[in-house]
Amino acid sequence: MSTPAQPLADEAAILAALREALGEAAVATDADTCAAYGLDRSTRWQADPLCVLRPQSVAQVQSIVRLARRLRFAIVPSGGRTGLAGGAVAARREVLLSLERMRKLHPVDRVERCIRVEAGAAIGQVQQAAAEAGLYYPVDWAAAGSAQVGGSLATNAGGVHVIRYGMTRDWVRGLRVVTGHGELIDCQRDLIKNNSGYDLRHLMIGSEGTLGIIVEATLALTAPPQDPGVALLALPDLPAALRVYERAREGLPLSACEFFTASALARVQQRMQLPPPFAEAAPAYLLLEWTQAEAHTDAAEALFADCFEAGTAVDGALAQSGAQAQALWRYREDISEALAPEAPYKNDVSVRAARLPEFVARIEQDLAADFPALELVCFGHLGDGNLHLNLLPRAALAPQDWAAQSAQAGALVARRLEDYAGSVSAEHGIGLLKREQLGHSRSAHEVELMRGIKAAFDPDQVLNPGKIFPVAD
Ligand SMILES: Cc1cc2nc3c(=O)[nH]c(=O)nc-3n(C[C@H](O)[C@H](O)[C@H](O)COP(=O)(O)OP(=O)(O)OC[C@H]3O[C@@H](n4cnc5c(N)ncnc54)[C@H](O)[C@@H]3O)c2cc1C
Incomplete structure (x- = not known):
């Protein structure tokens, strides 16, 4: 290339x-x-x-x-x-x-349940238009109000409902894209069925602006979730989260399974001035959301009883109203914003969900041994095996020391991921931050194929050069 x-x-x-x-x-x-x-x-x-x-x-x-x-x-x-x-x-x-300036939303198509939108529209506007039509765009995350259709498709955004609804990729019916040739292509023509050759739409989704400029998309919509139920559980340790998740799936139609550790809760409480959720602090917390709360009241109560008896939860709160559900969500959803003023080094990684607690323990050990000046604040989407490992300096570090140590610690995390067959980017993308780490998740042959795809769509390297691929490329 x-x-x-x-x-x-x-x-x-x-x-x-x-x-x-x-x-x-x-x-x-x-x-x-x-x-x-x-x-x-x-x-x-x-x-x-x-x-x-x-x-x-x-x-x-x-x-x-x-x-x-x-x-x-x-x-x-x-x-x-x-x-x-x-x-x-x-x-x-x-x-x-x-x-x-290209943010027009066409009327919702109620027959096919989809909406055609220009790429500059915010995801929040799409969610609003869907709601006004009695429908729902289910990809949701803390920044969805400001993120745009083009950016969220280019990063294949995930968010908090992936265990039920999948990622952005699963909701894209069609795409209009200007390639690096300056040509406009209409991927899939918005057809539900279109097996006429390669589906270029899926190459564009997650391509981070390196293959084409998304100018318009048609997004699929669905029926809104009914009567969501929300619970927050305090856990004796992170491995318990897996046992609670497994047990919860037996009786509840889950739409979110999110975890965070004590240090993440402390940060969000302090920055957002939130009261402690429980009388005593715990090492880890699990937030569960499911649909049709009223129909599942017994199942939720049985889950609590079983978890307390088995010792997989030490305390818990079950929302009794929409306002209480929102209040519980804040402990998880506000973590990113609470950390932002400290400018953490963000590591968005994934492993198989079943190995997530073991991976966190390994990283904690490695960081304590090799980078004692760094603090690890951990949260993420447990059901997806998606961890947000945020590194912060424990005390003031000189800017060059912080830059060097956080980058080295990030490289260590990337190396460890190889032992777990994990990914250096779960949902945020590679961008500039992870480009040197691409080879830890992708084979040399895969990267070579990706380079070939880049060259086919952008022969003169005018679209976001320097992103995704390591510098030497
Ligand atoms: C508080 C907070 C919480 C977050 N939580 C999540 C989460 O839970 N899950 C998740 O997946 N992400 C999360 N993110 C990350 C971010 O919101 C997503 O990556 C989002 O999809 C980016 O959309 P954007 O419009 O802001 O894109 P930008 O940041 O502007 O761009 C992202 C990439 O897309 C490319 N791009 C932008 N527009 C186009 C276009 N029209 N055509 C082609 N390429 C384009 C850019 O070049 C860039 O490579 C979070 C961010 C914040 C600040």
Whole structure:
């Protein structure tokens, strides 16, 4: 795969060509806009885009890509900038392409239960439109209000309901994408059945802006969950979470199974000013959500009784109202926001769910031995085997020490994942943050095939170069 070429034109010439193609108003170069749009929610890079483009039509997006090919500049597609892996970061004078002016929602198709939306619409708007039509878009996570359709598809976002509804990939009926050739393709034509050759839609989903610019999508909708029930359980240790999960699946139609440790709870309580959920602190907590609470009252009570008797739970709270359910969810959903001011090094990884507690214990041991200055704050989606390992300095560390130690600890986690046949990215993507770790989850042949796919969709390397693939590539 060829490396991104040096621009053929100087910056002034590129800006002049962009202004001529899009008009003055669509091209911003002021420092504030560049600083705000140049970063996502990862914290390790400095924004330095050449400019921020806000096109208003597919034709404009195509002309940007064609100009990029001709003048050889790099484009960073940008969504709601809530990504955590640096995928939307523009730190090397790239042209940043925001679709925020392309956010039209078509009316919900009630027959096929789907909605066609422009890529700049927020997932929160899709959820709202679905709800107004008496339907439901089930992919949900703490940043869904600001994340955009394009960004969430490009990262194949997961979230808190994956055990019941799957990931974003499972809800994409069709896609319109501008490839690195500047051509518009209509993947799957929104058809439920379309086996005419390769399904390019699934290559685009999770491609982090490296294969094409998603300009429009058709998302499937479903019936809303009825009467959700929520419980929070305090556990004697993390392995108990697996036993509670297994037991809960026997009687409850679960839609979420989320865990967090004592240090995560302490952070969220302190930052969000939440009262302690139980009289005594416990090493770990499990939040369960299921549908049709009233019909499953007996099953929920039996679960509590069995867990207390077996010693797999030491305390528990069962929500008696929607407000109580929301209050219990806050202990889990607010953790990311509570940690954000401390700028943790985020490690979003996955292993088989059954091995998750063992993996956490191993990492705790390794970090205590090799990185005593770092604290581990752990939470995640237990049912999916998805762990968010957040590293923080225990006391103030010099910036260069923190950068070096957290990166080394991240590399150690990636090496350990090989022993567990795990993945260095469960749901946040590779972006810039994990590109050196790709080889721990993918064979050399797989990476070679991925490079070939990249070259086929983006022959001149104008789409998000430097993301996903290791630097040497
Ligand atoms: C508090 C918090 C909680 C979170 N929880 C979760 C969670 O539970 N599960 C989860 O999966 N994620 C989670 N995330 C991460 C993040 O919200 C998701 O990755 C989200 O899908 C990113 O969408 P975005 O629009 O913000 O994309 P951005 O961050 O703007 O971009 C993400 C990637 O998509 C590319 N991209 C953006 N738009 C397009 C487009 N139109 N065409 C092609 N490529 C494009 C970018 O180049 C980049 O590589 C969380 C983030 C925060 C801040």
